[in-house]
Amino acid sequence: xxxxxxxxxxxxxxxxxxxKDALEKIAEVVVxxxxxxxxxxxxxxTMKNPLRVTEYFKDGKFFxxxxxxxxxxxxxxxxxxxxxxxxxLVVSGINHGSNTAxxxxxxxxxxxxxxxxxxxxxxxxxxxxxxxxxxxxxAGRIACELAxxxxxxxxxxxxxxxxxxxxxASEEIEGVYITKQGKSKWDDIYEERIDPYGKxxxxxxxNLMESDINPDxxxxxxxxxxxxxTPIHFDLTDYALLPSLKKWGVERVKEKI
Amino acid sequence: xxxxxxxxxxxxxxxxxxxKDALEKIAEVVVxxxxxxxxxxxxxxTMKNPLRVTEYFKDGKFFxxxxxxxxxxxxxxxxxxxxxxxxxLVVSGINHGSNTAxxxxxxxxxxxxxxxxxxxxxxxxxxxxxxxxxxxxxAGRIACELAxxxxxxxxxxxxxxxxxxxxxASEEIEGVYITKQGKSKWDDIYEERIDPYGKxxxxxxxNLMESDINPDxxxxxxxxxxxxxTPIHFDLTDYALLPSLKKWGVERVKEKI
Numbered sequence: 001x002x003x004x005x006x007x008x009x010x011x012x013x014x015x016x017x018x019x020k021d022a023l024e025k026i027a028e029v030v031v032x033x034x035x036x037x038x039x040x041x042x043x044x045x046t047m048k049n050p051l052r053v054t055e056y057f058k059d060g061k062f063f064x065x066x067x068x069x070x071x072x073x074x075x076x077x078x079x080x081x082x083x084x085x086x087x088x089l090v091v092s093g094i095n096h097g098s099n100t101a102x103x104x105x106x107x108x109x110x111x112x113x114x115x116x117x118x119x120x121x122x123x124x125x126x127x128x129x130x131x132x133x134x135x136x137x138x139a140g141r142i143a144c145e146l147a148x149x150x151x152x153x154x155x156x157x158x159x160x161x162x163x164x165x166x167x168x169a170s171e172e173i174e175g176v177y178i179t180k181q182g183k184s185k186w187d188d189i190y191e192e193r194i195d196p197y198g199k200x201x202x203x204x205x206x207n208l209m210e211s212d213i214n215p216d217x218x219x220x221x222x223x224x225x226x227x228x229x230t231p232i233h234f235d236l237t238d239y240a241l242l243p244s245l246k247k248w249g250v251e252r253v254k255e256k257i
Numbered sequence: 258x259x260x261x262x263x264x265x266x267x268x269x270x271x272x273x274x275x276x277k278d279a280l281e282k283i284a285e286v287v288v289x290x291x292x293x294x295x296x297x298x299x300x301x302x303t304m305k306n307p308l309r310v311t312e313y314f315k316d317g318k319f320f321x322x323x324x325x326x327x328x329x330x331x332x333x334x335x336x337x338x339x340x341x342x343x344x345x346l347v348v349s350g351i352n353h354g355s356n357t358a359x360x361x362x363x364x365x366x367x368x369x370x371x372x373x374x375x376x377x378x379x380x381x382x383x384x385x386x387x388x389x390x391x392x393x394x395x396a397g398r399i400a401c402e403l404a405x406x407x408x409x410x411x412x413x414x415x416x417x418x419x420x421x422x423x424x425x426a427s428e429e430i431e432g433v434y435i436t437k438q439g440k441s442k443w444d445d446i447y448e449e450r451i452d453p454y455g456k457x458x459x460x461x462x463x464n465l466m467e468s469d470i471n472p473d474x475x476x477x478x479x480x481x482x483x484x485x486x487t488p489i490h491f492d493l494t495d496y497a498l499l500p501s502l503k504k505w506g507v508e509r510v511k512e513k514i
Contacts (some may be wrong), residue, residue: 042300042329043362050450050458072299072363073461076471081447081459102375105300105491106329118359118442149505159495163392164493175510178503180494185375185413190338193307202338204330229507231498234362237437238416245488246435248406253432 001027001151004087004116007095008038008108011066015094017187019126020063022140023091026147030087031056031064032078034071034108039097043111044070048236051077071112077118089147090116093163094139095127100164100218100228101182101208113160114234122150123160129222130167132165138173139165142227158235164218164228174198174225182212182219258284258408261344261373263331264352267294267367268313268323272351272393276383277320279397280348283404287344288313288321289335291328296354300368301327308334328369336376346404347373351396352384357421357475357485358439358465370417371491379407380417383446386479387424395430396422400483415492421475421485431482438487439469439476 003023007016011033035054046069056066067074093256094113099107101159109125116123120150126143128135128234146161162181166173187209190202212219221228260280264273268290280286292311303326313323323341324331332347345400351367356364365380383400385392403418412418419438423430444466447459469476477487 031429040302040304042298042302042368044299044301045297045363045461047297047461048294050460051447052456052458076445076461077447077459081449102491104493105371105375106302111299113363118362145507149507153410153501153505156495156498159498167415176508178499178508180496180499181492183492186334190308190334192338201307201309202334203307204302204304204333229502231495231502232493233495233498234359234493235438235440236361236491236493238413238488238490239437241413241416241488241490242435242437243409245486248410250402250406250486251433251435 001089002087003027003029003089003091005029005031005081005091006033006071006112006257007093008071008112009096010034011064015096016022018140019091019094019143020137022144023147025145028081032067032074032082033064035068038108040106041070041108042106043072043114044166045072046070053077056194062102065123071108072115075112075115082132085199086121089098090121090123091126091143091148093126093236094136096133097127097131098129098164098222099125099127099162100222101184101212102186103182104162106193110162111227117158117160117247118234122155125160126165128165132169135167135169138170159231162230162232164222166222168225172225173227176227177221179218179221179228179230181232182217184208184210258346258420259344260286260346260348261340261347262286262288263290263328263369264350265295265328265369266353267291268321272353275393275397276348276351276400279401280404283401289324289339290321291331292323292325295327295365297363298327298365299363300329300371302329303327306457310334313320315485325511326394328365329372332372333368343378345514347378347409348383348400349381350383351393352356353390354384354388354418355380355386355421356384358441358469359478361438361489367419374415375491377414379412381420382417383420385424388443389469390424392424392426395427396405416488416490419489421479423482424480425482429482431437433484434478436473436475436487437486438489439474441467441469441476451464
């Protein structure tokens with residue numbers, strides 16, 4: 001199996017090094033990752049500026065390719081210009097911090113995997129739900145397990161698995177669940193400050209308002225010390241609304257706009 | 258009705274000025290838009306840097322608030338710190354260029370509207386499917402019509418309308434259709450060049466591979482000179498895959514990871 005790995009914390013973050021260590025036990029691994037941290041960039045791609053690719057070394061040994069772009073850029077560039085063919089799988093992570101519920105929308109980690117899904121390559125996004133994670137081995141093992149399962153079962157084109165792992169030792173993890181994306185959101189606060197020149201500026205902060213109380217939801221699994229696996233795709237159509245929207249009567253043929 | 262408007266082409270682009278002109282006929286309009294162009298930034302938000310807000314004047318008259326951030330930042334900041342209350346509607350646009358099919362994922366225009374939907378505010382993203390649009394009046398009229406329809410019918414929390422308008426005069430537009438997000442994708446090409454110092458760099462280019470041939474799809478409506486209205490949401494769960502994924506047997510309780 002050939003696996004392309006990327007992330008949004010940057011090529012020098014611990015998470016991607018631990019992910020490479022884990023996946024190398026089961027596959028040939030190629031790293032293409034952002035040169036610098038790209039958290040919360042969502043599915044941004046770089047079109048107005050050129051991209052550069054450089055080789056990145058760790059302890060004097062070639063580790064992978066650094067791209068001065070976003071996570072989605074790395075996957076596009078990795079497949080089109082570095083591998084020049086589709087890998088069997090793309091894995092993005094191991095992210096430092098949770099990518100459940102609404103965070104999926106903002107996440108660079110998930111967007112790297114989603115870019116692979118757009119390119120019809122099966123993909124996994126994997127995150128540890130702590131900003132100072134300690135238990136990379138558990139996340140690495142579940143990444144390997146799921147990589148082998150995907151090799152066996154495949155994934156439909158356009159779908160990826162979004163995996164969140166609580167930052168706990170193996171024996172403290174209470175289970176593994178297939179879940180749905182939660183609806184917990186941020187209560188955003190813009191903190192107002194004054195710069196040394198007397199001008200106002202704002203920092204975004206806030207708290208996650210946990211509203212997910214159903215056991216089949218990503219955020220609930222994590223709260224209960226379980227690993228969450230959510231299949232996600234990129235068809236955003238709100239199918240449930242289509243019939244009532246059609247009743248509004250805005251549809252028409254050849255009538256003056 | 259109070260409407261917040263934003264965009265991804267920047268506060269000085271023609272599209273947002275035309276949108277304000279149109280919506281002012283039916284509502285009180287507040288503009289909060291990026292200071293500079295933010296195309297293809299997706300749903301990026303600014304967390305690692307502070308944001309600044311300045312008043313933007315046009316012909317010596319106050320036009321709106323410029324934020325040195327992304328479209329999603331503008332909507333968050335507009336609702337939280339400028340309006341300090343939820344508007345009745347957020348409209349994002351008028352974008353110069355199509356936001357159908359896979360482009361929805363990369364679009365800053367759609368992300369501004371989606372941020373509103375996340376904040377439970379009804380929203381519209383509106384684009385003219387040309388990078389050098391000429392027919393803003395038609396797009397402005399459909400934006401007004403849909404704003405009034407949303408005032409009447411409401412939208413479910415978390416849903417927005419993604420509207421694409423062909424760049425045609427009123428009498429050339431063949432109809433208005435409620436559609437689904439298409440599956441047409443980009444055939445990405447990274448053009449390799451050499452800088453004046455002998456180093457390689459890459460520009461992203463490519464062609465949209467039009468694969469949407471069903472009449473109920475956004476891209477098909479546009480190809481046939483019709484306005485496309487797609488309801489989209491941000492629940493990315495691939496519900497169709499859940500049952501077969503559960504059969505993989507990776508779910509388990511209290512078993513060593």
